Amino acid sequence: xxxxxxxxxxxxxxxxxxxxxxxxxxxxxxxxxxxxxxxxxxxxxxxxxxxxxxxxxxxxxxxxxxxxxxxxxxxxxxxxxxxxxxxxxxxxxxxxxxxxxxxxxxxxxxxxxxxxxxxxxxxxxxxxxxxxxxxxxxxxxxxxxxxxxxxxxxxxxxxxxxxxxxxxxxxxxxxxxxxxxxxxxxxxxxxxxxxxxxxxxxxxxxxxxxxxxxxxxxxxxxxxxxxxxxxxxxxxxxxxxxxxxxxxxxxxxxxxxxxxxxxxxxxxxxxxxxxxxxxxxxxxxxxxxxxxxxxxxxxxxxxxxxxxxxxxxxxxxxxxxxxxxxxxxxxxxxxxxxxxxxxxxxxxxxxxxxxxxxxx
Numbered sequence: 001x002x003x004x005x006x007x008x009x010x011x012x013x014x015x016x017x018x019x020x021x022x023x024x025x026x027x028x029x030x031x032x033x034x035x036x037x038x039x040x041x042x043x044x045x046x047x048x049x050x051x052x053x054x055x056x057x058x059x060x061x062x063x064x065x066x067x068x069x070x071x072x073x074x075x076x077x078x079x080x081x082x083x084x085x086x087x088x089x090x091x092x093x094x095x096x097x098x099x100x101x102x103x104x105x106x107x108x109x110x111x112x113x114x115x116x117x118x119x120x121x122x123x124x125x126x127x128x129x130x131x132x133x134x135x136x137x138x139x140x141x142x143x144x145x146x147x148x149x150x151x152x153x154x155x156x157x158x159x160x161x162x163x164x165x166x167x168x169x170x171x172x173x174x175x176x177x178x179x180x181x182x183x184x185x186x187x188x189x190x191x192x193x194x195x196x197x198x199x200x201x202x203x204x205x206x207x208x209x210x211x212x213x214x215x216x217x218x219x220x221x222x223x224x225x226x227x228x229x230x231x232x233x234x235x236x237x238x239x240x241x242x243x244x245x246x247x248x249x250x251x252x253x254x255x256x257x258x259x260x261x262x263x264x265x266x267x268x269x270x271x272x273x274x275x276x277x278x279x280x281x282x283x284x285x286x287x288x289x290x291x292x293x294x295x296x297x298x299x300x301x302x303x304x305x306x307x308x309x310x311x312x313x314x315x316x317x318x319x320x321x322x323x324x325x326x327x328x329x330x331x332x333x334x335x336x337x338x339x340x341x342x343x344x345x346x347x348x349x350x351x352x353x354x355x356x357x358x359x360x
Contacts, residue, residue, distance in 0.1 A: 036101075037086060042129055044116075049126060050083040051110040054097050062104040062250060063140030063165065066130065067096070068118045069111070070147030070234070078113035091146055091234035099242045103250075106138070118145065118152020119176070127156050131163045142192075142249055144168035146234040147204070151176050154212075157193075158183045166192030166222070166249055171232055173204045174212035185219045185356065186263075186331075190255035193223040194248045196237075198230035207288045210270065211298060214355040217268035218337075221254035221323065226272050227282050251275075256323070263328045267321035267339050268355055270306050271313075278319040281310035301353045317344050321352075332356055 036057070041050040055061075069089045089109045090096045100107050110130060117123040131141060141164050145153035150172025157167040158179075172195070174180045195213045197206035206227055213225035226245065230236030237245075254275065258264045267273065271281040284299040284306075312319045322340040335357045341350045 039083065042126070042133060044126055044129060045122075047080065047116075049081050049110070049116065051108055051130070052083070052086050052089065054086075054101065054107040054109070056101040056104055056106055058101075058104040060104075061106050061138060063142060064106045064108060064134055064138040065100055065142045065144050065168070066108045066110070066127065068127075068143070068145030068149030068152050069109070070145070070149045072112040072117035072119060072123075072148045072152070075112045075117060076114060081111055081113045081116070083111050093235045093237060093242075095239045096234070096237070096242055099239055100246060103243065103246045105142075105246070105249075108134075118149060118156065123152070124156050124159060128160055128163065131160070140165040140249075142166050142168060144170070145172070146170040147172070147232065155179055158188075161187060161191075164191070166194070168194045168196075168245060168249065169209060170196050170234060170237070171198060171201055171204055171206075172209055175208060180212055180215075185216050188216065188220045188223075190253040191220065191222065192249050192251065193220060194245055195223075195225045196245055197225075197227055198232065198236060199227060200230060201232040203232035205285070205288045205292075206282075207284055207299065210282065210284070211355075214268040214270070214353075217273075218265050218354065218356055219263075221264075221266050221276075222248075222251060223266075224248050224272065224274060225282075227280070248274075258325055261328055262325040263331050264323050265326050265331070265337050265354075266323045267352055269309060269321070269352065270302065271309070273321070276320045276322060278309055278313055278321060281306050281313055305350055305352065312343050319343050321350070 037052050037054045039050055040053050041048045070091060086109060087094050089111060097107055108130065112118060112123060115122045116126050143153045143157050143164050144167065150169040153167050154169050154172050154174050157164050193216055195209040197209050199206065210225055213223060217223040228241050256264055269278065270284055272279040286296065286299045289296050289299040309319060320342040322342065324337055324339050326334060326337060334354050336351045337354055338349050338351055341348050
């Protein structure tokens, strides 16, 4: 009887081992079939820092995207880098890699640890070295991220403007540490800045990236804000939505050289504007301003204009707002700008807030 019992235990353990081995092999096969990936590393400060490099099948890639994961505070205790499964670096949204590859982009996915994270000097220095590793390899370089990764992408983009063609900021917090107050947005004129957020993000309400979008949009036509339904979860973004966001990166620059002594200003409305066309208008919640002690005007100014534009858009009418020119020396001294609004071919003037006004 004892021999039979030992035999059954042996059979059960063996079957469990075979099952685990099968699952492991299957997961490796699935992963390798989903996206071509390689593990590489950079040696910095005597530490080998690993990262994933996922290559597109395209013979002529559009560019390289360096994607930064969120939750860096959870890695602060690590003394050495630990490269987790690739799915965890994209917050469980493995479709992002495949969509990016199908769109013709290679993806690099680094991992944070200790002080080597996107919100601290060492981590941002690492990203600078990582970008230089691929110098001359691609036509364009973009930095992207979600949550802490998005905030880091925003900071790195503005700190290393010469290194990147644009940024894709998913549910980021540009105002962290008042970093947004330290940058010169006028330096970004012909690069692509894409801010995305979700309607039910209770961690970083969508008004925060929208506030930053409005300030950047005044200087740069290729700045887009896109709001979709969802929570503070990268996995809430669908394949179709990710495809749309990535398509913005390949939009041709709309930068036009202004007349002497003038600056081109672009309409910064509370919505999604692509090539001057108003696609959607988003409602700003006064409750967000109250909850975080913000100036009420951030959520209420331009409210009447937004209502009017929203009404036209909901009627499926073609609504465009043309850029304007302003005196360069007065760009931060004018509280409002006048823009030409075109609705179904009919022209009128509207006044929009200058969100970079020094008096705010």
